[in-house]
Amino acid sequence: MRDTPLSNCERLFLLKAIKEKKRLDGRQTYDYRNIKISFGTDYGCCVVELGKTRVLSQVSCELVPPKDSRPTEGIVFFNLELSPMASPAFEPNRQSELLVTLNRQLERCLRNSKCIDTESLCVVSGEKVWQIRVDVHVLNHDGNLMDAASIAAISALSHFRRPDVAIQGRDVTVFGPEERDPIPLSIYHMPICVSFAFFLQGSFLLVDPCEREERVKDGLLVIAMNKHREICSIQSSGGIMLLKEQVLRCSKIASVKVSEITELINKALENDKKVRKEGGKFGFAESMPKERITTLKRDEAPVEMTDVKETADDIVQRTETTTETVPSPILVATGTAQIGEGIVNSWGLDEDEDDELQTEDRKTDEVVVITDSEEEEVVILNDQKSKKTSKQK
Amino acid sequence: MDATSRLCMRTEMELERSCPVLREYGSEQSLLSRPDGSSTFVQGDTSILAGVYGPAEVKVSKEIYDRATVEVLIQPKMGLPSVRERAREQCVRETCEAALLLTLHPRSSLTVILQVVHDDGSLLSCCLNAACMALMDAGLPMSRLFCSVTCAISKEGQIITDPTARQEKESRALLTFAIDSNERNVLMSSTTGSFSVQELQQCIAISQKASEQIFQFYRDSVKRRYSKMQ
Numbered sequence: 001m002r003d004t005p006l007s008n009c010e011r012l013f014l015l016k017a018i019k020e021k022k023r024l025d026g027r028q029t030y031d032y033r034n035i036k037i038s039f040g041t042d043y044g045c046c047v048v049e050l051g052k053t054r055v056l057s058q059v060s061c062e063l064v065p066p067k068d069s070r071p072t073e074g075i076v077f078f079n080l081e082l083s084p085m086a087s088p089a090f091e092p093n094r095q096s097e098l099l100v101t102l103n104r105q106l107e108r109c110l111r112n113s114k115c116i117d118t119e120s121l122c123v124v125s126g127e128k129v130w131q132i133r134v135d136v137h138v139l140n141h142d143g144n145l146m147d148a149a150s151i152a153a154i155s156a157l158s159h160f161r162r163p164d165v166a167i168q169g170r171d172v173t174v175f176g177p178e179e180r181d182p183i184p185l186s187i188y189h190m191p192i193c194v195s196f197a198f199f200l201q202g203s204f205l206l207v208d209p210c211e212r213e214e215r216v217k218d219g220l221l222v223i224a225m226n227k228h229r230e231i232c233s234i235q236s237s238g239g240i241m242l243l244k245e246q247v248l249r250c251s252k253i254a255s256v257k258v259s260e261i262t263e264l265i266n267k268a269l270e271n272d273k274k275v276r277k278e279g280g281k282f283g284f285a286e287s288m289p290k291e292r293i294t295t296l297k298r299d300e301a302p303v304e305m306t307d308v309k310e311t312a313d314d315i316v317q318r319t320e321t322t323t324e325t326v327p328s329p330i331l332v333a334t335g336t337a338q339i340g341e342g343i344v345n346s347w348g349l350d351e352d353e354d355d356e357l358q359t360e361d362r363k364t365d366e367v368v369v370i371t372d373s374e375e376e377e378v379v380i381l382n383d384q385k386s387k388k389t390s391k392q393k
Numbered sequence: 394m395d396a397t398s399r400l401c402m403r404t405e406m407e408l409e410r411s412c413p414v415l416r417e418y419g420s421e422q423s424l425l426s427r428p429d430g431s432s433t434f435v436q437g438d439t440s441i442l443a444g445v446y447g448p449a450e451v452k453v454s455k456e457i458y459d460r461a462t463v464e465v466l467i468q469p470k471m472g473l474p475s476v477r478e479r480a481r482e483q484c485v486r487e488t489c490e491a492a493l494l495l496t497l498h499p500r501s502s503l504t505v506i507l508q509v510v511h512d513d514g515s516l517l518s519c520c521l522n523a524a525c526m527a528l529m530d531a532g533l534p535m536s537r538l539f540c541s542v543t544c545a546i547s548k549e550g551q552i553i554t555d556p557t558a559r560q561e562k563e564s565r566a567l568l569t570f571a572i573d574s575n576e577r578n579v580l581m582s583s584t585t586g587s588f589s590v591q592e593l594q595q596c597i598a599i600s601q602k603a604s605e606q607i608f609q610f611y612r613d614s615v616k617r618r619y620s621k622m623q
Contacts, residue, residue: 040511041438041513045510047510056508058471084466084504084506085428085431085444088427088449092466140428141427142426283440288435294422294423295419295421296420296421298610299417308599312597313591316591316594
């Protein structure tokens with residue numbers, strides 16, 4: 001499917017508003033949209049809403065043999081999926097340029113910055129290590145997927161717990177979550193991406209562009225930074241020429257934004273931990289807004305079983321009674337039998353399939369009887385062929 | 394220790410559930426901005442997010458001259474879609490084709506995308522319920538509504554409605570039915586395991602009774618949504 005087109009008037013209107021330092025949704029130049037982070041029932045499941053952009057992230061783990069080049073380090077694997085749900089332009093199972101860019105940027109931001117202690121994922125050196133897999137699904141695309149994906153991935157990694165492992169000699173025992181509490185990952189720092197969109201040959205810049213602003217932008221600058229003001233990666237695309245002072249100014253703006261977002265993530269993690277410890281309800285079902293008119297919820301409701309057995313018995317009996325209408329075969333002569341009265345079909349088997357099954361059983365008996373008389377083999381074959389022909393007709 | 398005690402409490406609550414119940418369920422509509430219709434359906438801890446696009450432009454290879462083409466995608470939370478998701482997609486697609494009035498939109502395509510947010514049993518039922526809510530939200534004409542109920546038959550022969558993942562694992566048969574809203578007929582059935590004819594009919598009867606509550610839930614949610622139109 002094609003994406004919804006953007007008209008020339010709309011495009012010019014957007015650019016004119018940006019020239020006057022205004023944004024269509026009323027934000028200031030350096031404002032982010034509302035960020036909402038909610039966690040699922042499983043450890044390591046996270047949904048991030050950046051305005052209307054929505055990203056789902058899930059972390060899972062598996063014991064695998066390590067790579068030969070690094071026998072003492074675990075493996076961290078990232079997979080970003082652009083779901084067709086997010087935008088009609090996204091087609092399933094197609095490696096688009098945007099997907100490759102986002103996936104690679106996510107890898108650079110999280111893996112190459114070494115924010116996860118991969119040596120603590122080693123169980124038996126050279127034999128068994130934990131492989132951490134991060135799946136990021138984009139559910140709704142309203143611009144700035146990179147920031148939402150990085151926030152979702154780092155939040156899910158911070159939320160994730162892996163099973164406890166005990167080693168005795170060469171035996172490795174993996175405990176379930178009921179036996180021992182799972183262990184969180186060792187995360188050194190939290191790199192977060194901040195995107196800057198440039199307009200009109202780089203004269204104007206906006207933080208956190210929405211989908212329409214992304215369509216009219218000239219260039220994009222993504223800075224991944226942690227709260228210690230360390231830059232983890234910078235990516236500039238779009239073909240504009242940036243001055244050195246512009247990049248420095250963007251990095252200062254990014255450090256402020258990253259501090260705020262890191263604080264938000266830590267607050268969300270603390271809230272979730274508190275709710276789980278107190279034994280309250282958690283999961284996505286609890287994060288549904290209950291006051292909206294588009295939301296409705298029902299409590300646990302019993303299902304009546306009073307007359308279920310009688311209904312089932314009635315149906316089964318109704319099916320069984322029709323079986324008795326099948327007439328028994330009439331023996332005309334030795335090796336010949338007849339069902340019904342000949343010309344007109346009076347079997348009564350037209351509709352139900354169960355009856356056909358039982359009739360087939362009786363035919364099998366007849367065939368056994370017929371094959372016992374060896375003297376009339378040729379006649380038997382002819383009879384079978386004629387019966388098959390009549391069946392086909 | 395807190396997590397262990399909490400899980401023990403949950404297990405005890407699950408074991409005490411002897412009579413068939415529907416777990417607490419809820420839905421939200423119009424939560425995504427890009428799709429033409431979207432909904433999320435929650436059954437207990439199982440959660441599905443559904444989006445619908447269409448009627449939209451169709452590829453020439455998939456074009457049907459007298460009716461719309463329905464395409465269903467189910468995306469798991471971890472890993473890539475496999476054969477199991479393809480089989481479920483077929484169940485959902487055929488149920489949607491039976492309910493939608495496709496002849497009103499010839500040479501067009503309808504796309505239903507279902508994202509698994511959490512799987513705690515009864516996944517196919519939750520997918521079908523979320524798809525029905527999303528089709529309603531998209532405003533597509535349908536001849537009837539449909540809902541889905543899953544029944545599990547335990548090793549002792551007891552029928553459990555709306556089973557959790559643990560109950561599904563411990564059962565010897567799992568039956569999923571899609572029931573239509575006009576005459577409570579069975580639109581689709583998907584089964585695994587072994588069961589007798591008697592048990593099949595009992596499960597169908599229980600599903601038909603449980604579907605009354607879900608259809609009433611549909612009615613209430615639409616009433617609540619359009620409560621400000623007056």
